[in-house]
Amino acid sequence: MDVWGEEASPLKKWSSYFPDFNLLWEDLTNRLETHLVDQVAAIFYKIWARRNSFVFHNKFLSPLVLIQTAIDDIEVYKELHLKVPSSIENISLQNSVVQWRPPCDPFFKLNFDAAFDSEKRMMGIGIVVRDSRSKLCQELGMQQVIFEGDAKVVIDGVNGIKSNCSWQGQLLDDMKFLLLRHTDWKLHFVKRNGNKAAHSAAKIGMYLENEVVWIEDGPSEVLSAIFFDKQCIPILS
Template sequence: MSIPLSNRGASDRRIWNASARGVFSVKSAYALECTLQKRNEGGKSFSGAANRQWKRIWDLKDNTCPVCLSEPETVVHVCWGCSATADVWGRISVFRKWRRDFYDFQALWEEMGTKLKQEELELAATVMHSIWLRRNEMVFNGNFQSPNAVIAKAQADYSVNREVQEGVPGAAVRILGSESRQFDKDRGRMGIGVVVRDSEGALIGSLVAPKRNVTSAFQAEGHALHRAMVFCIELGLMHVCFEGDAKAVVDAVNSETEDNSWDGQLIEDIRQLKAAYLVWKLGFVRRSVNASAHVAAKLAVFFSCESVWLEDGPSEVRKSIMDELVCNELIQS
């Protein structure tokens, strides 16, 4: 009952249970072997000193660019000077003939500020952000995106940002699945709270739902995010920004690495939903920003079945939203 099954009818797969991502690696195999050996051995008096020595070795750092492997990694190198980065900028006509030898990022940005229009400057910042994300994806997950993929993501982000600035109707979705007070590990149950609001903070809809046979907080947060996305599809919303306070789930969904972990099927289901709506965004926010959804999740554990409100919500949720709107007005005044 607690095995996370895919809603897509995905095929079964083998996973390596000794790593969090379910993928075999020499490091995880070595850690498993050490764990098995320690079960049959007593502790050694010098183990602490040995661990400290190994930590010093593993902490040694090399500042060479992990992409081109030929120059020191600096901010201006990653975002502009690297040969792999040049392939990205070379596909954007306005930057095609720019020089590459800026000595630091400030010099690059100052020149952009004097030569570019506001829209071009905003696009440049978005492209740099995509390039930096590509660098992180390669370093931490071993994936390297093509220049066209980087540009496509940057253009999508830029379009969404422009729509928000110009007041194009959209919706901001604040979702919260379950934290320690909503997820009961011993009983395997959780509460889902979803609050959907427009760009001005007005309530579009809300949802509370209890769920059983949940084995971890990560799985609980994943179920909440999945239900929030399905709820927005049911409401017919196209431009949605999802905000969740479970960073591990947000990072897992936004990553392009195949997830072979125990909850990988659930993450893949969420990714598929998100991929169907290119303008959907998913970001991490702290719980203090997610107060209304947190209130909804706390209420959900007391419900016997899922309940939905359109342009309304439980009185506790409405009060939380009203308090937030009043607070924002006081800050702006």
């Protein structure tokens, strides 16, 4: 399965023979724009990581998924590595931006999001569960849970008291019933900045053929978002 032969590959139809890596890298940096060189470097890493995943865990990513996750890695990196503001006013403004907050013990927080590509007719759902120390949850039999997402219309509909007779309204009523049966379940809205980990997971999910569950581990772009959330906790509290 040829990664570099995929439509999204920045090296499609290039010569496949170079006597050593230095000559290959020199050719890449001379012929490609900077953002494409970044993509190639990320794909190099993903190929190495895929080999390790196959050898040690018997898991194998398709070329399309590998390239897409490499591109997503770069997008997340650019989002998370912003320049630090130089003035106190800018720092105050930066701190006012919505970020993920850990739940109070003994609650767990389950962040969720969905991604949809209308052209390719693909959809992915991402779920990230963390505890009060913002660690990924090891147990799935949770009783006290805060569900958090950025689908405001849906969340307001579930938490609201108005009746909705449409087909969507019946689904909202089902969700309301579930919340009533579990008094320690809560549903909260958060803006996209506070839901980045689940959003990254949902984007990856679009390119996975089957459901995948990671415990205390996960794709690098999701873990990067989780690490960023943890870094922001002392600033915001």
